[in-house]
Amino acid sequence: xxxxxxxxxxxxxxxxxxxxxQARPMIHHRTPEFNAVVRNCVEGLKYVFQTEQxxxxxxxxxxxxxxxxxxxxxxxxxxxxxxCHNGKFGERMVQIAVVYGLAVTVLEYGWxxxxxxxxxxxxxxxxxxxxxxxxxxxxxxxxxxxxxxxxGRIVKDYADCVLIVDSITGIGAVECRTDAWGLxxxxxxxxxxxMLPPGLAAVTVSPKAWRAxxxxxxxxxxxxxxxxxxxxxxxxTPFTPAVSLMIGLDRSLKMMREEGLDGIIARHAxxxxxxxxxxxxxxxxxxxxxxxxxxxxxxxxxxxxxDGKELVRILKNRHGVTIAGGxxxxxxxxxxxxxxxxxxxxxxxxxxxxxxxxxxxxxYDFEPGAGIRAAEAVLMAEEED
Amino acid sequence: xxxxxxxxxxxxxxxxxxxxxQARPMIHHRTPEFNAVVRNCVEGLKYVFQTEQxxxxxxxxxxxxxxxxxxxxxxxxxxxxxxCHNGKFGERMVQIAVVYGLAVTVLEYGWxxxxxxxxxxxxxxxxxxxxxxxxxxxxxxxxxxxxxxxxGRIVKDYADCVLIVDSITGIGAVECRTDAWGLxxxxxxxxxxxMLPPGLAAVTVSPKAWRAxxxxxxxxxxxxxxxxxxxxxxxxTPFTPAVSLMIGLDRSLKMMREEGLDGIIARHAxxxxxxxxxxxxxxxxxxxxxxxxxxxxxxxxxxxxxDGKELVRILKNRHGVTIAGGxxxxxxxxxxxxxxxxxxxxxxxxxxxxxxxxxxxxxYDFEPGAGIRAAEAVLMAEEED
Numbered sequence: 001x002x003x004x005x006x007x008x009x010x011x012x013x014x015x016x017x018x019x020x021x022q023a024r025p026m027i028h029h030r031t032p033e034f035n036a037v038v039r040n041c042v043e044g045l046k047y048v049f050q051t052e053q054x055x056x057x058x059x060x061x062x063x064x065x066x067x068x069x070x071x072x073x074x075x076x077x078x079x080x081x082x083x084c085h086n087g088k089f090g091e092r093m094v095q096i097a098v099v100y101g102l103a104v105t106v107l108e109y110g111w112x113x114x115x116x117x118x119x120x121x122x123x124x125x126x127x128x129x130x131x132x133x134x135x136x137x138x139x140x141x142x143x144x145x146x147x148x149x150x151x152g153r154i155v156k157d158y159a160d161c162v163l164i165v166d167s168i169t170g171i172g173a174v175e176c177r178t179d180a181w182g183l184x185x186x187x188x189x190x191x192x193x194x195m196l197p198p199g200l201a202a203v204t205v206s207p208k209a210w211r212a213x214x215x216x217x218x219x220x221x222x223x224x225x226x227x228x229x230x231x232x233x234x235x236x237t238p239f240t241p242a243v244s245l246m247i248g249l250d251r252s253l254k255m256m257r258e259e260g261l262d263g264i265i266a267r268h269a270x271x272x273x274x275x276x277x278x279x280x281x282x283x284x285x286x287x288x289x290x291x292x293x294x295x296x297x298x299x300x301x302x303x304x305x306x307d308g309k310e311l312v313r314i315l316k317n318r319h320g321v322t323i324a325g326g327x328x329x330x331x332x333x334x335x336x337x338x339x340x341x342x343x344x345x346x347x348x349x350x351x352x353x354x355x356x357x358x359x360x361x362x363x364y365d366f367e368p369g370a371g372i373r374a375a376e377a378v379l380m381a382e383e384e385d
Numbered sequence: 386x387x388x389x390x391x392x393x394x395x396x397x398x399x400x401x402x403x404x405x406x407q408a409r410p411m412i413h414h415r416t417p418e419f420n421a422v423v424r425n426c427v428e429g430l431k432y433v434f435q436t437e438q439x440x441x442x443x444x445x446x447x448x449x450x451x452x453x454x455x456x457x458x459x460x461x462x463x464x465x466x467x468x469c470h471n472g473k474f475g476e477r478m479v480q481i482a483v484v485y486g487l488a489v490t491v492l493e494y495g496w497x498x499x500x501x502x503x504x505x506x507x508x509x510x511x512x513x514x515x516x517x518x519x520x521x522x523x524x525x526x527x528x529x530x531x532x533x534x535x536x537g538r539i540v541k542d543y544a545d546c547v548l549i550v551d552s553i554t555g556i557g558a559v560e561c562r563t564d565a566w567g568l569x570x571x572x573x574x575x576x577x578x579x580m581l582p583p584g585l586a587a588v589t590v591s592p593k594a595w596r597a598x599x600x601x602x603x604x605x606x607x608x609x610x611x612x613x614x615x616x617x618x619x620x621x622t623p624f625t626p627a628v629s630l631m632i633g634l635d636r637s638l639k640m641m642r643e644e645g646l647d648g649i650i651a652r653h654a655x656x657x658x659x660x661x662x663x664x665x666x667x668x669x670x671x672x673x674x675x676x677x678x679x680x681x682x683x684x685x686x687x688x689x690x691x692d693g694k695e696l697v698r699i700l701k702n703r704h705g706v707t708i709a710g711g712x713x714x715x716x717x718x719x720x721x722x723x724x725x726x727x728x729x730x731x732x733x734x735x736x737x738x739x740x741x742x743x744x745x746x747x748x749y750d751f752e753p754g755a756g757i758r759a760a761e762a763v764l765m766a767e768e769e770d
Binding site for chain 2: 004006008010011012013014019020022023024025026027028029030031060061062063064065068072095096099100101189191197198199218219220221222223224238239240241242243244245316322324
């Protein structure tokens, strides 16, 4: 027997009370019972997205479906859009924009850099016909947090330009004020801060984004926002929804309301800080720059002389702890420790203990226990507040 | 306490052993464990689709996503396609084709009519540049079964024309020989004959369909077939898959292999015949024409003087038995009894008993027990074979 621990930034662990809903007998989706589930999910998501003025639409898809929907529903072929790219998911947005024939300008940064809102302001000033700005709030590939609040202040002045925010690993981990920050489209996925299995994605659509929708001519059907909106008026969905996942979402959103969004974000900040202090105390270097570190995932440089893929393999096979490796050019060079969603103090310390044990086994030179000591200090200090 | 019975053509009941897989702790999708799940699912689906030469791709979406993918991946804007429409799902294919700017010819029939392959042959002879023919094998809205084998014989002679078959409620209920019948694209959804919750859809892609893909220029990303194919070579998926549903599919496909496809189809034929004989013995009239009755769902005319919506409501609220009503112009005028997937003899008799009780309560004049007697005769006769 080996106990298993899932410490990745998605899929994330699912609380037992949510898992149990997944084993319930199937119900039909065109029933008053399921209408109530739809209603609860939309209301709960509005709370989580911090929006009253936007509609929240739910798709049966992964987060990528929501990303594609945001471009297909807001634009026409040839529209000028600015896509900020400082990691794998920003890059994906560029790819989708190209597929749909948008006139894409890519604002490209390194994976260890933060998107600079001043660059966006300069671009929009020079290209006022720009129809959309796309930013990833929390780059899962790099752990970098971009300042979408600042971007919101800039884009707000352009009446025909929508701000699209990929907050797939942001929602439920960091502050993301859809209304207050003027974010027109914000998206997340079920297997992240919402503490569910993968299979659902949600987007918010502001009045400005609906105006963009009205002039958009790109082809869409399964992800056509208006079809979802029309059916939401009757508390239902245009196509067969992922019934069991939405029943689970109803449950997990109740848990989130009980904890409260402020409490959830504070917990994530605390666990992220404990993780960062823990790995730094082992002499490891954090990957994300100090000015933009998110709460969902902590990427860490693998020390010289150690094979990062081997490190991940030993953690998983010998200790039962699954963390993520690096993606693309950082494969084998960084590790990514997830602390997104259903995570508590001892998940962080378990990961750090397993990391210490694995680093010892790989011959890395450090003071055993140092990481845990640093993490404990953070976890206790915060408790005293 | 009221026991609940789900007797709809989708979502369908999920076997307890599959439901229990849905409550298992989450695992990561980029692991050898999940690679094995992907491999098993694809192999099992190839068995169910009866194909060796086609690839089988799995999406996290409802069946409509697979429908959209079939058009977006095979065609260019302006391509001539022939869409057969004798029910709600044929109509949906027309809508998607229009959204994507295809030059659609609609071969429209009444909901109680079967698609006539001779009409397709005549159209192709007159329009040999036609790039695709779209047919719904099992029309869930009407219970009509179209002869896709005959259509396959016709389309086979047109080297640049692909045959797309919506078999969402066909697969696992009626014969559908992908390779032998020359079906280029066949699709199904998880919440049907595969006995799972909704959230997954599968398509087969023949070599001829891959040739169509190569020339297709319609925009697609989330449903881009090639992305799935490339990842299947590594037993994985391009985007985060619906992990729990695929683990469930692995389990339900094992159950299907144990029973065997011939056994599954024979069981569905038997249960459908018992249902038909049962309702006819009550003096009710079947909706689908005798020359095209499928095994997934039995639509029945509501007798004069009875409100079909009230009938469905009483069955559900008083007796705990959920069946489907009619759609569109047949709302309130027909009922649809599902027997697709995880169904046995006593599911059919339970539905018929509940139907008899409800008809009595609504004052319909018939001989109580007559429906059950007729169903029993079918169920026993078959057992003796």
